[in-house]
Amino acid sequence: MNADIRDTLWDVIVIGAGMGGGIVGRRLAEMGLSVLFVEKGPSGHRAERQGLNPDMADPVARQLRGYWPGPMRATINGRASEFFGPIGAGVGGSSVFYAATLERPERHDLETTDGCPHPTGGWPVGFDVMRPWYARAEALLHVCGEADPLSPEPPADLAKPPPLSEGDSALMASLARAGLHPYRLHSAIRYVEGCRDCLGVKCPRRCKMDGRSAGVEPALATGRAKVLDKCTVRRFHGDAGRISHIEVLRDGEAFDLRARRFVLAAGAFGSPRLLLASTSAQWPEGCANQSGLVGRNLMFHLNEIFALWPPRAARGQGPGKAISLRDLYHRDGQRFGTVQAMGIDAGYGEIVHFLNGMFDRSVLRHLRPLRHLTRIPAVIAARLMGQAKVFVGLMEDLGYPENRVTWDASAPDALDFTYHLHDELLARRRAFRRAISKALRGHRRVFLTRQPELNFGHPCGTLRFGTDPKTSVLNADCRAHGLDNLYVADASFMPSSMGVNPSLTIAANALRVAEAIGASLPKDETE
Secondary structure (H helix, E strand, C coil): CCHHHHHCEEEEEEECCCHHHHHHHHHHHHCCCCEEEECCCCCCCCCCCCECCCCCCCHHHHHHCCECCCCEEEEECCEEEEECCCCECCCCHHHHHCCCECCCCCHHHHCCECCECCCCCCCCCCHHHHHHHHHHHHHHCCCECCCCCCCCCCCCCCECCCCCCHHHHHHHHHHHHCCCCCEECCECECCCCCCCCCCCECCCCCCECCCHHHHHHHHHHCCCEEEECCCEEEEEEEECCEEEEEEEEECCEEEEEEEEEEEECCHHHHHHHHHHHCCCCCCCCCCCCCCCCCCECCECEEEEEEEECCCCCCCCCCCCCCEEECCCCEECCEECCCEEEEEEECCHHHHHHHHHHHHHCCCCCCCHHHHHHHHHHHHHHHHHHCCCEEEEEEEECCCCCCCEEECCCCCCCCEEEEECCCHHHHHHHHHHHHHHHHHCCCCCEEECCCCCEECCCCCECCCCECCCCCCCCECCCCEECCCCCEEECCHHHCCCCCCCCCHHHHHHHHHHHHHHHHHHCCHHHCC
16 A cells, blocks of 8 residues: 555545445546545456356455455344345445446425325425436436436436347337336446446446446546555544544554545445444444434335236347336325336346345245255246346335444444334335236236345435434535534435435435535635
């Protein structure tokens, strides 16, 4: 490590180099500030092309590949389980493995509208304030797609998507004939020549726009940013009103790093864990935790995964991630969410992976020899699926204080959380499944989920922002209440999970946070 990294008083230290951290760091560097990304995982190599592997257990091997090294330790409805979740730890974070779906939310996701009260009363920043930030994020991330024909909002200025495959084109037409309103899904993929559609895997080129390709790498190109990888942040230090430095550990050596301002972007699991670990006389319950809400109100999405076949005369031409529809987004006074293609095949390997995940969270998970039996139904299902497309209904989750992330000093790499599936969530899930079945009447389809499936790749809400320090952790600018130089730029700021993938909102808010930081700096710091 260069000595100047340790000795420098940075304008901003960004903790975490995923979607939020990468984008906020890029914008701050472009504003002329010195930025240090502190990342738990490795920088990685551009030539890598691999997906997350939930079966790999060795923590060293996991960290080398950019996975979070430790397991998720979950207590769901009172039952404990342990598994490796879809969480990244490296430059780009989880976003380098994501499927690049970047959709805007609906207005009612952020505020109360006619006939649709917001479950929290509304975000402190409404839809009209967020709209220009969404537009900037879409331009920065090269989002392509088509306008939702049901939306009353002005259409986004999106790049043109590539032509549909025969199977997707036939399916779009079939859905439209059924009275639905499909449109081209919004994807952060530039589709340059030779693009390999790296959905769910690291991209060795610069086609897919993620926290690395659209955030960290452009920040480094300014010459004003650096990355300190393979570095664990252990705790914040400071007084009651200001962070002075962070204590880190790298290659077995502990030392301090200093900055004028700090941005916490370690994700909805990692960010609250770090604050909870930062106890002191001034912060007996953890840094920024005067409200007692750090780590609470954990939300995911609920996945309703189903196979949908194109018309029989059309050739499927493999998996596709081109179709989305919002006909069921809000129905009969209930908050559901978007329905979209997943971009995965309904083949043997994918089905085995899915069934193994269900087994690992079941009551049979301790009987490991039985896990191999998932191959039998997978073979049968793969033959029946043929050219089916896999879709997901992404249903909104709501925040409850008892659903929370915790921190265990004896297992610092474990992601610990407690979650209860509330009755209202289960009732909405049943209604959502009925609505999907009714909407797709006349199409060949089959649900691939039976029990509720939480989307562990979409955690949010654990450091919610608001106007009242008693009911929120952050203010409207995502600055921690009571601390004048600590900001948050990841999914933990969200008071509600919305009915869409969170990545675009994370990126848009990160740009907004960067602007707030710039506005707070004395003029001589930005010249």
